[in-house]
Amino acid sequence: MTISPVAKTVRIERTYATTPEHVWRLWTTGAGIESWWAPDGFTVEVGKLDLRPGGDLVYTMTATAPEQIAFMESHGMPLSTESRKKFVEVSEPRTLSYTSLADFIPGVEPYDFLTVVEIQPSGDGVHVVMTMDAMHDEEWTQRLTAGRGNEMDNLGRVINVV
Template sequence: MTSTSPIRIERSYPAPAERVWELWTTAEGIQRWWAPDGFTVRVDELDLRPGGTLAYTMIATAPEQVEFMKSAGLPLETPSRKTFTEVTPVSRLCYTSLVDFVPGVEPYEALTEVELRPTAEGVEVTMTMEPLHDAVWTERLVQGRGNELDNLAKVLGES
């Protein structure tokens, strides 16, 4: 790994913490915003408890993402698995992600912690992530998560 310092992304949303929690912890909610632009997500399994699993498939759908995935030697559909380590309703969600999709890299787990703090205007969300195995993949992670959080804002705006 190039850095061991956690990466933090913060967003504020003009919505109740309960609504953000629902979008983050239900199959219907996750499928609406979880994927970065140009991808969709299909939730295959969701067992929301410590030790439980979120299994989903990320599918490249936009032509530029399809082309990128092909040129990088990556599949158009990528199954992913997360294991919940902490579930504190409406305030904290922690999970490890199995990173087993990088060609030539042994699978490993990376921790993500999500905190929701109600404010007078809505909710503040802080996502703290362990960096991935190198700077390129860590930057992809940061860009993807930032884009997903922007998509969450769009979904909340539709509500």
């Protein structure tokens, strides 16, 4: 994971033993997203998926593990939050980008931040690079980085099981 101090972006990279098409399906279908998207201790349920530039992804993330429930409660956050993403680029099976609405942080005005996912063949597998805008402060940027890194690890576990 790399946090760029100049551009204020976070970059996470993983290589998986699979095809770009398989990674694309896991990232762009309701069942695929629900199988890995949530960080440990949370579940995700997709409510809307309109995979095209300008289309929306709407899902509900729910804390299910005791540690995550305690964290959410101690920060005055609900156990379930609806999240919204708007697709910017959809270039199957290589590039997916979307803005995320950060409207769940107590005391912070809602704002959008961009994520770009690049899926490239690499040797016997696929190299995935996720680049995200940093959030409003260092603490939340670190939380974003840890959560997305965990999600990328979960994606790897799903790929290895399928």
